[in-house]
Amino acid sequence: MTRRLISSGNPLEGAAGYSRAVVQGDWCFVAGTTGRDPATGAMPDDVRQQTYNAFAIIETALSEAGFALPDVVRATYYITDAALQDAIMPILAEKFAGIAPAATMLVVAGLVHPAMKIEIEVTALRRTA
Numbered sequence: 001m002t003r004r005l006i007s008s009g010n011p012l013e014g015a016a017g018y019s020r021a022v023v024q025g026d027w028c029f030v031a032g033t034t035g036r037d038p039a040t041g042a043m044p045d046d047v048r049q050q051t052y053n054a055f056a057i058i059e060t061a062l063s064e065a066g067f068a069l070p071d072v073v074r075a076t077y078y079i080t081d082a083a084l085q086d087a088i089m090p091i092l093a094e095k096f097a098g099i100a101p102a103a104t105m106l107v108v109a110g111l112v113h114p115a116m117k118i119e120i121e122v123t124a125l126r127r128t129a
Helices: 011-016 047-064 082-095
Strands: 003-006 021-024 027-034 072-079 102-107 118-125
Touching: 021 047, 027 047, 047 082, 047 118, 072 082, 082 102
Parallel strands: 072 102
Antiparallel strands: 003 021, 021 027, 027 118, 072 118
């Protein structure tokens, strides 16, 4: 079974020894993705914008791997404050409308950079029908 590594071009991937996504057979595993602006690298203060940015990066990685958001079967959300869920839930519902992957949301003490408020990782399975 062929393994394919997908890179977003972020230098941190090489420095930390990870890939944005790994395709193994009919599966695609997308690494935890934070909300940096994909064009500028800036980290917005607003958790909603961070969430949209994370999804933009995830959707690009899925597309490059030959998958799409409807292929997502599992999602994990890491947030730095339980109160943030009120702001991000409508975005999650929008992005996963009709998809409804199995999901977990965890409140963590912090992410790698203090400005980061959310990190999202997904697993996708190629649809056969």
